[in-house]
Amino acid sequence: MVCQQCHKRKANVHYTQIINGKKVEMYLCTQCAAEDGAMSFNPQLSLVNMLWGFPGFGDSAGYAQFKQPEILRCNVCGMAFDDFRKGGKLGCASCYSVFRDNLIPILRRLHGSAEHTGEMPERTPDVKKADEGGQPAEAVGLSDKIDRLKAELSSAIESENYERAAELRDRIRSLESSGNVNGGAV
Amino acid sequence: MSKEGSRPALGHEVAISSRVRLARNLEAYPFTTRMSRLQGAEILEKVREALLDDAGLSGYEFSYLEMQSLKPLDRQLLVEKHLISPEFAEGNAGRAAIISKDGRISVMVNEEDHLRLQCIYSGMQLEEAWKLCGSLGSNLDKKLGFAFDKSYGYLTCCPTNIGTGIRASVMLHLPALSMTGYIKGVLETCGKIGVAVRGLYGENSEAEGNMFQISNQVTLGQTEEEIIAGISNITQQISEQEKMLRIELYRQNPVRFEDKIYRSLGLLRSARLITSEESLKLISDVRLGMIMGLLQGMELEDLNELTLMIRPAYLQKTYGEQLKPDERDQKRAELIRKKLNERIH
Numbered sequence: 001m002v003c004q005q006c007h008k009r010k011a012n013v014h015y016t017q018i019i020n021g022k023k024v025e026m027y028l029c030t031q032c033a034a035e036d037g038a039m040s041f042n043p044q045l046s047l048v049n050m051l052w053g054f055p056g057f058g059d060s061a062g063y064a065q066f067k068q069p070e071i072l073r074c075n076v077c078g079m080a081f082d083d084f085r086k087g088g089k090l091g092c093a094s095c096y097s098v099f100r101d102n103l104i105p106i107l108r109r110l111h112g113s114a115e116h117t118g119e120m121p122e123r124t125p126d127v128k129k130a131d132e133g134g135q136p137a138e139a140v141g142l143s144d145k146i147d148r149l150k151a152e153l154s155s156a157i158e159s160e161n162y163e164r165a166a167e168l169r170d171r172i173r174s175l176e177s178s179g180n181v182n183g184g185a186v
Numbered sequence: 187m188s189k190e191g192s193r194p195a196l197g198h199e200v201a202i203s204s205r206v207r208l209a210r211n212l213e214a215y216p217f218t219t220r221m222s223r224l225q226g227a228e229i230l231e232k233v234r235e236a237l238l239d240d241a242g243l244s245g246y247e248f249s250y251l252e253m254q255s256l257k258p259l260d261r262q263l264l265v266e267k268h269l270i271s272p273e274f275a276e277g278n279a280g281r282a283a284i285i286s287k288d289g290r291i292s293v294m295v296n297e298e299d300h301l302r303l304q305c306i307y308s309g310m311q312l313e314e315a316w317k318l319c320g321s322l323g324s325n326l327d328k329k330l331g332f333a334f335d336k337s338y339g340y341l342t343c344c345p346t347n348i349g350t351g352i353r354a355s356v357m358l359h360l361p362a363l364s365m366t367g368y369i370k371g372v373l374e375t376c377g378k379i380g381v382a383v384r385g386l387y388g389e390n391s392e393a394e395g396n397m398f399q400i401s402n403q404v405t406l407g408q409t410e411e412e413i414i415a416g417i418s419n420i421t422q423q424i425s426e427q428e429k430m431l432r433i434e435l436y437r438q439n440p441v442r443f444e445d446k447i448y449r450s451l452g453l454l455r456s457a458r459l460i461t462s463e464e465s466l467k468l469i470s471d472v473r474l475g476m477i478m479g480l481l482q483g484m485e486l487e488d489l490n491e492l493t494l495m496i497r498p499a500y501l502q503k504t505y506g507e508q509l510k511p512d513e514r515d516q517k518r519a520e521l522i523r524k525k526l527n528e529r530i531h
Contacts, residue, residue, distance in 0.1 A: 077220040089298070091220035093213055093333035093341045096348075107338075107345055112380075113407025116339030118350035119320070121327045 003029035074098045097145055101167070146175050198486055199477045200425035201310035202357040202397065205268070206319040206414070209342045209351035210301040210326070213333040217343040218296055226280030226296050233295045236329040237284050243322065246286040253281040259508070262499035268306065270294055291322065298343050299351075301326070308490075310421065312354055316414045339406060349406030354414050356421040361396045361474045362431035363424070369398075372424055380404045381420055395466030395493070400424065436478060447475035451530065454522050459515040465496050465522060472530070484530045492525050 003011045009029035072081035079091030081099050090096065096103060107114040149172045156165040211217055212232070215225050234250060237243070253261060254277055261275040269292045270283050284293040294302040303326070305319040326332075333341040339349035347353070363369040376383050380403045385393040400421050402413045436443045450471035454460075473489055475481040494500055496518045502509050505517055 077216045079220060087219070088345075089219045089343045090217060090345070092216035093211065093335070096335060096338055096341055103345065107348065107406060110346055111349065111404045111406035113404075115337055115407055116335070116349045117407060118339055118352075118409045119324075120336075120339075121332060121334050122324060 001027050003027065003032050005029070005032035072099060072102065097148065101164075142175060146172055149175070198309045200358050200360070200428050201421065202359055202490065203268075203306055203308050204310055204312040204315045205304060205306045205353075205355050205357075206312065206315040207302055207304040207353045208319055208323045208340075209299040209347040209353075210303065210323065210330075210340060211333045211342065212300050213331050215300065218298060218300065219343055223280060229300050230280065230282055230295050232330060233293065233301060233326075234282070234284065236326055237293060243291075243325070246288075246291060248284050248286055248291075251283045251285065253277040253283070254279050259499050259502055263503055266494060266497040266499050269304075271297060271302075273297070291318070299347070301330075301332075308487075310356065310418075310425075312356060312414055312418050312421075316352075316354065316410065320410065346403075347405050350408070350410050350413060352405055352410050352413055353401055354417045355399050355401030356417060358398050358400060358421060358424060358428070359396055359470065359473060360398055360424070360428050361470050362435055363428050364393070364396045366431060366435070368427070368431065372427070376400065376420065379420070381417070394463060395470040397466075397470075432474065432478060443478075444475075444480060447471050447478075447480055451475065451481065451526070455526050457519045457522070459512070460519040460522065461515055462496055462498060462518065465518060466493065469493055469496075472526075476530075481530055484526075488525070492522065495521060495525075 001011045003009045004027050006029060009031065011027035011029055013028045013030060013033040014025070073079070074091055074095045075098065076094035077091035079095055081102060084090055084095070084099065090099075104114045149168055153165055153168040153172065156162075156168060212229055215221055215229055218226070221229070238248060238250075251264070253274065256264075256277065258275075258277070261270070261277055264270045264283065264285075265272050265275050267289060269285050269289060271294065274281060274283070274294050274297045278296075281294070281296045284295065285291070290305060290307070292304045292306070294304070303319055303322055305315045305322070307315045323332075335341055340351040342348050342351055360369060360372075363372060373383050382399075382401050382403045384399045384401070385397070400417060402417050404413070408416070450468040454465070454468050454472065469489065469492065472481060473486070476484065476486060476489065495504065498514060501514055501518055501521070504521075509517060
């Protein structure tokens with residue numbers, strides 16, 4: 001597709017703007033987008049920004065859009081997702097659960113995968129054995145995770161973000177069935 | 187061409203050293219980005235205790251080095267020996283390195299992650315390095331409890347290290363590939379398959395003396411064994427290309443080849459002032475000459491040692507004083523003349 005502004009260069013920025021509830025979509029080349037101020041270029045390209053910057057990345061409409069970064073904050077260490085976007089470093093182990101949905105695309109881009117297949121600590125119960133016997137520590141961690149997801153789900157429904165709500169619902173279902181929480185009575 | 191008797195074992199012709207490092211964090215503490223001074227000190231104490239009484243490591247004797255109480259020169263020396271990272275050497279409070287006396291094991295505490303465990307072996311011995319590092323990691327995990335998530339694996343401060351937390355790297359000496367420019371193709375190929383190529387001192391450092399560090403970038407979604415095998419495989423292939431190219435270069439023009447090597451040896455033997463960079467470049471030629479069987483009388487290990495001895499911090503430690511760059515160049519030239527004139531012919 002050719003840039004809708006200069007009609008010369010290849011459009012590589014899909015730019016969506018919502019003004020007074022009206023959606024305006026533009027396909028621009030990088031130069032026009034920059035000149036237009038459609039995108040605010042961050043001169044200090046951090047790793048995360050670069051990863052996020054791939055067109056068609058995740059389900060974002062274009063370069064400059066992020067999934068609700070302003071309200072995402074880790075409740076354990078206080079790290080905001082925005083801090084991570086700037087510095088590329090997380091604050092604690094819980095950040096990985098809190099920012100999970102935003103991190104998964106980044107991990108895929110970095111590693112081509114978001115699933116660990118390597119060694120596990122000996123103390124960690126094997127996933128496959130989870131339903132053979134009680135794993136209290138695991139179950140608590142899992143139900144915490146599910147509770148958190150459920151809270152996210154209600155806020156997604158409140159903000160009418162149904163696509164995300166559907167994602168969360170599926171995640172919760174899969175976690176509930178895999179983890180056999182509450183003795184399987186889900 | 188090379189003498190059978192002196193043929194180096196373990197792929198020493200091309201591979202200088204093999205390293206494996208694991209990034210780990212204690213689950214009970216926030217990452218270094220969010221931890222307090224006090225928490226940093228607690229982590230230090232726990233790691234120190236865990237390492238110093240590890241039954242599985244009884245064969246190793248460790249030194250405990252607090253960065254803040256080391257002189258800048260001593261910290262620099264550890265960097266030159268590849269025992270700590272340049273970033274770690276900045277000497278912030280709450281950082282310490284626990285290093286085995288033989289330098290095989292090095293644990294940086296409170297670098298980017300709470301722990302960076304490193305095992306280093308000479309030549310092409312990546313699997314040995316992984317075995318030691320892996321068992322060190324699981325022993326410490328039992329005592330310290332590392333942050334781990336079933337789907338993400340070991341959790342690290344930066345998502346580039348998550349999962350296995352492993353970085354497997356091999357240092358390769360690639361004079362023929364560099365000389366001919368074929369190295370460019372090698373670098374490009376490596377980039378495409380997710381393998382990083384760096385210089386002698388890791389990130390952002392230049393490939394001085396034709397030394398290249400080949401390491402994995404992907405840490406998630408592959409097993410440790412797959413990562414080790416992948417890096418072993420690619421370094422093996424690069425080494426084979428390098429060796430073939432060395433022979434081909436010699437075959438095409440033996441006089442030119444020998445001329446280059448003897449000129450470099452001549453310079454090293456005669457110079458009165460020499461920079462670290464120039465020495466590394468010339469030593470690279472001498473190393474090549476030794477492996478091709480053109481030069482005799484010195485072991486590769488001695489040459490490796492010399493490569494380290496001419497580094498700024500090492501040199502200043504040897505001469506026991508702070509030297510200005512000019513004085514360093516003079517001492518360096520002296521040292522090289524002494525080492526090479528005695529032995530090599």
